[in-house]
Amino acid sequence: MIYYWTLFPLVAGISLVYSASRHESWSRIGWQSLRLCGAIMGILLVTTLILLVVNTQV
Amino acid sequence: MPHPKVDLKNRKLALVLAWMVPGLGHFYQGRMAKGVLYLVSILSLFLMGLAMGDWQIVYWRWVNPISNTETFCFNYLGQFWAGLVALPALIQGSLEWKGLEPISWLYMARPDANTINGLYPAKGKFVEIGTLYTTVAGLLNILAMYDAYEGPAHLDEEESSIANDPKSEKNVIEVGASA
Numbered sequence: 333m334i335y336y337w338t339l340f341p342l343v344a345g346i347s348l349v350y351s352a353s354r355h356e357s358w359s360r361i362g363w364q365s366l367r368l369c370g371a372i373m374g375i376l377l378v379t380t381l382i383l384l385v386v387n388t389q390v
Numbered sequence: 391m392p393h394p395k396v397d398l399k400n401r402k403l404a405l406v407l408a409w410m411v412p413g414l415g416h417f418y419q420g421r422m423a424k425g426v427l428y429l430v431s432i433l434s435l436f437l438m439g440l441a442m443g444d445w446q447i448v449y450w451r452w453v454n455p456i457s458n459t460e461t462f463c464f465n466y467l468g469q470f471w472a473g474l475v476a477l478p479a480l481i482q483g484s485l486e487w488k489g490l491e492p493i494s495w496l497y498m499a500r501p502d503a504n505t506i507n508g509l510y511p512a513k514g515k516f517v518e519i520g521t522l523y524t525t526v527a528g529l530l531n532i533l534a535m536y537d538a539y540e541g542p543a544h545l546d547e548e549e550s551s552i553a554n555d556p557k558s559e560k561n562v563i564e565v566g567a568s569a
Contacts, residue, residue: 341438342526345431349530352427353537356396361427361454384480 365380396421396541408538410473414529415538428534431526436472439523442516446509448476448524449500452482468525471532476524 344365351365393560398404408415408434412432440448446467455462463483466525469476481500486492492499517519 335515335519338442338516338523341435342523346530347434348427348431349533351534352424352542356424356542358423360544366517367456386450 337372339376343369343376347372395563401539404538405535408535409471409531412473412534415535419444424537428531432472432531432534435530436469436475436525436527439520439525440526442520442523443546444509444513444517445497446501446505447517447521448479448498450479450498451500452483452487457484465471465525467529471528471535471542473531478526490560503529 347365347369348361351361351368355361355364397419404418405416406415407418408428411429411431413425413427416428448466449461450466450470451461453461455464466476466479470480476498478493478496482492482496482499486500513520524532
């Protein structure tokens with residue numbers, strides 16, 4: 333469990349830098365980075381849940 | 391909504407500056423806030439990763455990547471792009487390759503096998519996570535370099551659509567002014 337926090341700075345950094353490279357307007361950078369951050373975290377969460385379910389069935 | 395103008399100045403110089411220090415190319419172009427965002431995001435990821443690996447996970451050695459896949463520093467191909475902060479590894483690795491002693495006051499000399507083997511019991515998964523952090527930081531700086539050279543991707547499209555619209559009063563694209 334102590335390693336999971338390391339995911340947040342990484343995802344936040346990727347989202348911010350990617351969004352900043354796509355837009356010049358700060359409002360768009362902010363919104364896209366939030367959306368991207370949410371999407372990445374959501375995908376990771378769903379993947380983890382699926383793997384957890386699969387793991388408990390084996 | 392008015393479109394901000396982006397003066398990229400000398401784009402090649404901005405590209406080199408953006409590699410040297412994340413965000414420096416943007417400072418040169420006068421895009422201060424964006425420069426700060428890149429500087430803080432990329433450098434903090436890189437330094438956090440370096441600290442997680444006890445400052446021993448970024449190094450380079452000159453070996454044949456085909457015949458020495460086990461010792462080839464694959465991660466450094468990404469870490470290198472973080473800029474000057476990762477350059478000492480290349481200097482130290484080159485000194486070692488030439489048969490010279492690494493510079494003692496400079497970090498990123500290749501650690502010996504005992505040090506590397508001792509890292510995993512002491513730091514656990516943080517060694518791998520730190521390597522990931524530093525590599526991703528370098529790869530993210532490629533995005534920042536591209537932004538310094540080409541400008542933001544979507545601004546181009548937005549400005550182009552305005553320029554192609556004959557009814558638009560603004561028919562001049564002021565993005566991507568080359569040197």
